[in-house]
Amino acid sequence: MKHTLVDTAHCFTPKSEALQLLIDRGFLHQCTDLEALDEKLRTGPITAYAGFDATADSLHVGHLLPLMTMRWLQKTGHKPILLVGGGTTRVGDPSFRTESRPLLDDTQIEHNLAGIRTTVERLFDLSEGQGQIVNNAEWLDEFRFLEFLRDFGTHFTVNRMMTFDSVRSRLEAQQPLSVLEFCYMMLQAVDFVELNQRFGCTLQIGGSDQWGNIVNGVDLGRRSGSQLFGFTLPLLTTASGSKMGKTAEGAVWLNPSRLSSFGFWQFWRNADDADVPRLLKLFTDLPLGEIDRLSSLQGQELNEAKKILATQVTGIVHGLAAAEAALQQGEALFSGQEDLSQPTHELPLSLLAKPLGLLDLLVKTGFATTNSEARRLIRGGGVRLNSSIVLEETRMISEGDLKPGERLTLAVGKRRKALVGFV
RNA sequence: GGAGGAGUGCCCGAGUGGCUAAAGGGGGCGGACUGUAAAUCCGCUGGCUAUGCCUACGUUGGUUCGAAUCCAACCUCCUCCA
Numbered sequence: 001m002k003h004t005l006v007d008t009a010h011c012f013t014p015k016s017e018a019l020q021l022l023i024d025r026g027f028l029h030q031c032t033d034l035e036a037l038d039e040k041l042r043t044g045p046i047t048a049y050a051g052f053d054a055t056a057d058s059l060h061v062g063h064l065l066p067l068m069t070m071r072w073l074q075k076t077g078h079k080p081i082l083l084v085g086g087g088t089t090r091v092g093d094p095s096f097r098t099e100s101r102p103l104l105d106d107t108q109i110e111h112n113l114a115g116i117r118t119t120v121e122r123l124f125d126l127s128e129g130q131g132q133i134v135n136n137a138e139w140l141d142e143f144r145f146l147e148f149l150r151d152f153g154t155h156f157t158v159n160r161m162m163t164f165d166s167v168r169s170r171l172e173a174q175q176p177l178s179v180l181e182f183c184y185m186m187l188q189a190v191d192f193v194e195l196n197q198r199f200g201c202t203l204q205i206g207g208s209d210q211w212g213n214i215v216n217g218v219d220l221g222r223r224s225g226s227q228l229f230g231f232t233l234p235l236l237t238t239a240s241g242s243k244m245g246k247t248a249e250g251a252v253w254l255n256p257s258r259l260s261s262f263g264f265w266q267f268w269r270n271a272d273d274a275d276v277p278r279l280l281k282l283f284t285d286l287p288l289g290e291i292d293r294l295s296s297l298q299g300q301e302l303n304e305a306k307k308i309l310a311t312q313v314t315g316i317v318h319g320l321a322a323a324e325a326a327l328q329q330g331e332a333l334f335s336g337q338e339d340l341s342q343p344t345h346e347l348p349l350s351l352l353a354k355p356l357g358l359l360d361l362l363v364k365t366g367f368a369t370t371n372s373e374a375r376r377l378i379r380g381g382g383v384r385l386n387s388s389i390v391l392e393e394t395r396m397i398s399e400g401d402l403k404p405g406e407r408l409t410l411a412v413g414k415r416r417k418a419l420v421g422f423v
Numbered sequence: 424g425g426a427g428g429a430g431u432g433c434c435c436g437a438g439u440g441g442c443u444a445a446a447g448g449g450g451g452c453g454g455a456c457u458g459u460a461a462a463u464c465c466g467c468u469g470g471c472u473a474u475g476c477c478u479a480c481g482u483u484g485g486u487u488c489g490a491a492u493c494c495a496a497c498c499u500c501c502u503c504c505a
Contacts, residue, residue, distance in 0.1 A: 266459080273460050300458045334459060373452085376467060380453040413452075415459045 016041035018076040024288060025281040027069050029208045032218050032230040037203065040229070041078070048073050048203035048231075049081035049195050051136075051188065054089040057115030058255030061267070062207075064317070065233045067123055068283060069205050070131075071316075074124060080131040081201055082120050084113050087140030088187050119254045122319065132199075139194050140187060155223050156186055156216075164212040185213050192217030196226050203229045236282075254317050261318045262344050262418075265326035268310035270415055276305050284312035333409070333417040344418040349406060352422060358385065358395040365420060367412040377412055384411040 012034055014020045018041045022028055031037060040046055050066040052059060059067070070080040089109055117133060124131045164185065192214075195201035204214050214230035221228035252267050253259040259267075271279055277295035280286060286294075286308075294305040307327065315323035329344055345365045359374045362383065368374035377383050378393050386401060386409050401408050402422070411417040 270459060273458095276460095300460090302460080303458060306460080330459080370470065372470060373468090375473095377453065380467060382453040413454090413459095414457095417459085 012038075014038045016076075018073055018078060021072055021076060022069065025072075026278060027065070027072075027233055027282065029232045029234040030211060030230075031232070032215065032228075036227070037229045037231070040202065041076075045078050046203055047079040047081060047195075047199055047201040048205055049083050049134075049192075049201050050205040051083040051085055051088075051191065052116060053085045054109045054112040054116060056253075057112045058253040058258045059116055059119050060254060061252040062236070064254065064283060064313075065236060066205050066207065067120075069231075069233060071123055073205075074131055079129075079199075080124060081195060081199060082124065082131070082133045083191060083195065084116055084133060084135050086110075086113055086135040086137035088136055088184065088191070115255055115257075119317070123316065134195070134199075136187075136191050136194075140190075152186060152190055152220070155220055156189075161185060185216050188213040189216040189220040192228060193220050193224060193226070196221055196228060202227070203231060205231050205233065208232045208235050256318055256322070260344065261314055261322035261326045262329050264318060265310045265314045265323065265330060266415065268313050269306050269330060271306055271309065273302055276302060276309060280305070280309055280312075283316075284309060285316070286312060329419065333411075333419065345420045346423050347420060349422040352397070352399070356397045358383070358390060358397060359393065361397055361410065361420070362412070365410060365418055367410065367416060367418070382413050385409070387411075 012023075014023060014034075016038050019034075019038045048070065050070050052063060052066075067082075070082065074080045086109055089112075113135065120126070120133055126132055161182065188210075192201070192204050204217060206214050211230070211232050214232065218228045218230050252264065254264075256264075268279070268283075277291065280291045280294060281288070284291075294308060297305050307330070310330075311323045311327045314326050318326075333344075347364060351364075358378070359368075359371050362368045362374035362377065363371060367383075368377060374383075375393050378390060378395075381389055381391065383390050385395070385397075386403070397408070406422040408420050409417065410420050
């Protein structure tokens with residue numbers, strides 16, 4: 001039960017296109033058997049999967065790494081399976097969490113699955129035989145308890161399950177770990193084997209925190225006679241050490257209904273200097289040569305690389321048109337000559353019929369979540385209306401504030417600006 | 424089932440009758456400096472129809488002029504014992 005742990009691939013030269021590409025671009029953290037996987041990838045198309053919980057109606061930036069990995073696999077001729085955890089979400093992955101997760105009901109999960117689907121559909125070719133979305137509720141819902149125990153329970157020992165970091169950390173922290181959550185790792189292993197039997201899936205991709213769960217699946221597969229592989233991705237942190245993917249409004253969502261293309265674009269545009277090369281390799285399709293060139297830019301010039309990064313990623317996740325529009329908006333708003341492009345926010349003109357306060361406007365455009373927060377922003381001198389700082393909390397929006405086209409610019413801080421149009 | 428311990432704001436964590444919308448830290452946001460970067464310094468960080476009002480220290484009741492703080496019951500978790 002030993003697995004080759006390959007943290008870096010210095011000593012290994014892959015022969016398969018897929019693995020070569022993934023390693024060069026920095027996707028590999030660990031692999032259960034790198035050489036055998038390489039051979040398998042080289043000799044023919046394989047089917048791989050990555051799992052996603054259905055805890056929200058949109059995926060977020062943290063999910064983008066496995067998604068990109070799967071995307072490259074598809075581009076190099078392999079078949080991706082995007083597994084959504086319709087079944088497992090009802091249990092909740094306890095890995096490295098200090099608290100139990102709230103359990104979701106079926107209608108909520110159903111709603112979440114639909115939201116996730118919209119993103120996945122844009123990233124992958126899901127036509128017949130190319131790739132697919134699978135819901136593990138399909139089989140998990142079917143299991144009967146005794147049957148499950150008999151078929152799978154015999155292959156797991158509590159002794160071993162206890163040794164997993166995800167479990168141990170919870171126990172050592174004296175945090176509760178319910179049997180329900182404890183069994184999660186069995187379910188994930190069963191998923192892998194089930195996908196292997198149904199679709200010939202032989203590879204699972206996951207975050208580095210999933211290593212234990214993935215290995216479980218690989219071991220279970222061996223017991224039923226299949227050689228399975230696990231491949232984990234590095235944990236993404238920003239140069240300043242924090243976990244990537246959080247901003248003002250919380251998580252950076254992939255779904256445009258949760259975060260506008262402009263907001264998404266801005267997230268990447270505001271990346272830390274030191275992160276740019278890595279982000280370009282992981283989250284764009286640009287050739288490595290081009291990335292090297294962009295990465296060599298220094299100082300202010302690096303901002304060009306950030307724009308390219310932002311536009312590329314937004315293009316992949318939201319579509320080219322949206323990415324271009326976001327770029328235009330960014331250019332226009334930050335170069336001072338706003339207008340031309342489309343408003344970032346459109347509000348009904350009828351709002352102006354009654355006196356509209358600036359506080360209200362800030363909340364309506366999403367810059368503040370509450371009136372109090374809007375007030376604080378104004379008090380701190382962080383709000384600009386048509387480029388001039390507003391200090392009166394009671395400021396009303398009047399006809400005079402509107403520029404031709406019934407629009408005005410609103411900015412909160414240095415980085416968040418919007419063109420507000422009334423239609 | 425028994426004994427002991429714990430549950431505080433986004434997170435960690437102090438607080439054991441009024442001075443507590445609750446120390447301190449983290450995170451986040453805003454300002455200055457810049458390059459829509461980093462680092463640094465300063466400020467803010469429950470809500471509202473706002474010189475006041477409402478909600479908040481596991482839940483529900485109680486004592487008190489007054490409770491996160493005292494009492495009771497309950498819920499959840501931890502440790503030890505059976």
